[in-house]
Amino acid sequence: MKQRIIYIGIAAIVGLAVGYLLFGKSDTDTMEVVEHDHNSETGQMWTCSMHPQIMQPEAGDCPICGMDLIPAEVGADGLSPEQFKMTKNALALANIQTTVVGSAEGDNDNIITLSGKIGVNEEAMAVQASYFDGRIERLNVNYEGQEIRKGQLLATIYSPELVAAQQELLTAASLRESQPQLYSAVRNKLKLWKLSDNQINNIESSGKVKENFPVYATVSGTVSEVMSSAGDYLKKGQPIAKVSDLSTVWAEFDAYESQFSQLKKGQKISIAANAYPNKTFDGQITFIDPVLDNTTRTVTVRATLRNQKDMFKPGMFVTGKIESGMAIAETTLFVPSSAVMWTGERSLVYVKVNRDEPIFEMREVMLGARNGENIEVTHGLDSGEEIVTNGTFTVDAAAQLQGKRSMMNKTGGKTMTGHEGHIGKQEDMGSDSSKEMMKMEFSDNFQKDFEAVLPAYLKLKDALVASDAPKTSMDANATLKILKKLDLSNTGAMEKAHIHKIIEMLEAIANKEDLENQRTHFVILNENMVAIASNLDSLGNTFYVQKCPMANNNKGAVWLSTENEIRNPYYGDAMLKCGSVVKIID
Known part of the structure; x- marks a missing residue:
């Protein structure tokens, strides 16, 4: 019996030893294997709580601060940290529209669009001048725009010189038989003063000298400038009025450097x-200015138009479309300008990553030539991808609310670390060439009118510095009224999007006297204000773009000031001096 018990005990010990050898992995080891397998299947990424831009496929230490990495949040729907989702209801309310990016063979019409104005045809302009010294007794040309006809009385002039010449004529007429050469010389002298044969014959037949002599128009046209007044004493050759023949006019357009190579004389242009929104007029390029304007970086392109029924008035805004001769490679990608948000440093689009779901992510792109409302994308997009083309700023606002990468939060993107342990930085898309190509285009009238917005904006900024919510609301209203008067008829879609976003933010600031809410909207307002101000050809003052790194939840926010000294509108007295000058707009 004892022997049997000993055998059973030995068997149990041997069984336990064999079981340990076969199944001896600890629960911890088993969990590690399961976790590792789970990570590999789900694509779990690891990040740093202090530096969320760090993303690694495995656990470890943060390469910046050395803290232990934690699992990155991945939503239940499997979105990556850069992606976010919008509801279908939100898409419908904001009228979000998307377009599939295609090659140049698709929807790109290869049309150059130019903005310009109707001008006076200077080749058909004449100056009506006095051909002798004298005093204007009566002036029949009184205002600009007055129509005159050839032979019409322009002015009555008293001229002692002409009185003496008439007396010479009467004396020479009496000696016509004996001294015909003298008589002929006196008549020719009067003809050089633009007196007609009828006028000279009337003086001879009447035998009387006229003290006040009429001056008649030598051309027909429209008075573009009155250059003298009644009572003025004129010297020979001094102008009385400038007359323009408006039967033909010039359509003058501004073309940028990037468009020079695609333009030539004789090219057809549709105007x-x-x-007349439902009409187009055909013309030809008759002149391309050989000298570049260093201020606007443009040249003048001109077409001459027949002005039937006086349809064209000098000063009218016009748009010209020219078929470009540029050969576009099949791989060239173009997108509507409304799809691109430009911060002054970066060019951004929003890509719809899932055709069946409203899932988006921000993408930085590099831009090339601009053809009208289309912009070439040289880097950052592939043919077949779907991008937001309407409501881009609304999508960007949704990204900001969800803490994703956005127009104002460029540090939220992935920064991958390689096996060697170095930190790989995202490629910089804000190259100088991209900035130059992405220069916004504004008419001269728009730029002049926008300068009137800036003083009102500065008052709004100062109200926020003073932390005065009621005055901030009042100043936002004043700025809004000026901004809504801007003529946007010749403004591109991208430029209009920036203006409309500023208006939207001003309305939000004006309608709610909540200082924190006002400052939140002021962040977005300034991103758009800085982008526009940076593209104006000239400003009355030097403006400083200033930035507070603490504002906007430590993402940083900018504002405009005419003073180098920092006075922070996002914190007021709490952190009045927080910030620095990041750019000067001279």
């Missing part, structure tokens, strides 16, 4: 005017 549309705001006054």
